[in-house]
Amino acid sequence: MSDDVTDDVTDDQVSLRRDARRNRAALVAAAEVEFALEGPDVPLDAVVRRAGVGRGTLYRHFAGRVDLAVAIYERHITEHEAFVAEHEDEPDLVFRLLERMAEVQAHARGVAMVLARESDGEARIQHLIARIIAMFETTLARGREAGIVSPDMSASDLMLVLSMLEGALVGVPLDDARDVARRVVEIVTPALRSVPTPA
Amino acid sequence: MSDDVTDDVTDDQVSLRRDARRNRAALVAAAEVEFALEGPDVPLDAVVRRAGVGRGTLYRHFAGRVDLAVAIYERHITEHEAFVAEHEDEPDLVFRLLERMAEVQAHARGVAMVLARESDGEARIQHLIARIIAMFETTLARGREAGIVSPDMSASDLMLVLSMLEGALVGVPLDDARDVARRVVEIVTPALRSVPTPA
Numbered sequence: 001m002s003d004d005v006t007d008d009v010t011d012d013q014v015s016l017r018r019d020a021r022r023n024r025a026a027l028v029a030a031a032e033v034e035f036a037l038e039g040p041d042v043p044l045d046a047v048v049r050r051a052g053v054g055r056g057t058l059y060r061h062f063a064g065r066v067d068l069a070v071a072i073y074e075r076h077i078t079e080h081e082a083f084v085a086e087h088e089d090e091p092d093l094v095f096r097l098l099e100r101m102a103e104v105q106a107h108a109r110g111v112a113m114v115l116a117r118e119s120d121g122e123a124r125i126q127h128l129i130a131r132i133i134a135m136f137e138t139t140l141a142r143g144r145e146a147g148i149v150s151p152d153m154s155a156s157d158l159m160l161v162l163s164m165l166e167g168a169l170v171g172v173p174l175d176d177a178r179d180v181a182r183r184v185v186e187i188v189t190p191a192l193r194s195v196p197t198p199a
Numbered sequence: 200m201s202d203d204v205t206d207d208v209t210d211d212q213v214s215l216r217r218d219a220r221r222n223r224a225a226l227v228a229a230a231e232v233e234f235a236l237e238g239p240d241v242p243l244d245a246v247v248r249r250a251g252v253g254r255g256t257l258y259r260h261f262a263g264r265v266d267l268a269v270a271i272y273e274r275h276i277t278e279h280e281a282f283v284a285e286h287e288d289e290p291d292l293v294f295r296l297l298e299r300m301a302e303v304q305a306h307a308r309g310v311a312m313v314l315a316r317e318s319d320g321e322a323r324i325q326h327l328i329a330r331i332i333a334m335f336e337t338t339l340a341r342g343r344e345a346g347i348v349s350p351d352m353s354a355s356d357l358m359l360v361l362s363m364l365e366g367a368l369v370g371v372p373l374d375d376a377r378d379v380a381r382r383v384v385e386i387v388t389p390a391l392r393s394v395p396t397p398a
Contacts, residue, residue: 167366190389
């Protein structure tokens with residue numbers, strides 16, 4: 001983590017920035033839990049309480065619910081990117097990435113719903129969707145080179161799989177969500193696997 | 200079609216019943232088109248206008264929007280059952296049933312949303328879900344006997360596939376819905392196919 005500290009900045013300013021970053025992260029983490037447990041309509045007061053900050057702090061960082069949802073989504077994608085970077089030489093990475101995304105989606109209920117209900121929800125996450133597509137393209141290419149991923153599956157097919165996953169999770173109790181998400185991945189995996197053609 | 204006519208019933212009564220059935224069918228067909236074109240919130244006046252009946256006729260047959268959605272869903276299931284009955288000897292029937300359901304779901308947008316938003320929406324279609332599960336069980340069993348359907352796929356997996364399909368169709372323009380639905384079926388089909396085990 002870089003602190004962007006220059007010699008002109010006092011220790012107090014550094015400490016303030018650190019606090020701000022910590023508060024923002026606490027709010028994102030709290031919002032993720034509250035959306036998952038209470039759904040997309042959870043009062044933001046519950047988020048503030050769980051984060052242990054004041055309501056003013058919330059509005060210093062986020063205009064509201066949608067901003068929080070975008071921030072949660074962005075954090076997940078950053079984590080997925082770190083995972084991809086760490087394992088980039090492994091040919092089966094696309095399968096593992098999909099499992100990982102499914103698991104995160106199973107826990108992060110409500111986030112997709114907050115975004116889906118906004119008329120500009122999709123526009124707000126276009127830059128994040130581009131990052132997901134880039135990950136799919138990289139990992140699909142790796143798997144295809146190794147001959148273990150079907151050439152018929154594209155990054156946009158995998159985006160479709162994420163929508164399918166979201167549909168499968170609608171109305172599923174949080175306790176069952178992980179099992180349902182895993183089953184969805186099992187159901188789509190054979191299509192992703194390369195079928196050896198007869199010589 | 201049985202008319203349930205007995206000798207005690209006058210010709211006028213028969214004719215009234217026929218009119219009532221015709222009006223009801225026209226309302227269900229009109230609601231299907233309006234939900235698909237205008238979404239789940241379409242004013243019921245538009246349904247009445249398209250059906251060419253009066254508003255009183257609507258409320259003689261249906262308590263409201265949810266009743267209409269249930270009736271549309273039921274009509275689809277009745278049609279799928281007729282299809283299954285007609286082709287019951289064909290071992291690949293489960294694949295064709297799934298394709299058929301996907302195509303109908305792609306056209307019948309809005310119906311699922313009307314039901315999903317009602318707190319008792321799922322309860323209202325429990326009897327219809329039981330009929331879908333019965334079709335899946337019959338057709339899966341036929342395919343398994345013939346050795347072309349994987350023993351790992353259950354009727355509840357196929358119910359999950361219907362939810363996945365619904366998720367894939369969220370936000371997709373009506374013109375693209377059929378292509379998206381077909382792609383979903385292509386993506387789940389390999390899991391449904393029996394993989395020959397090496398002897």
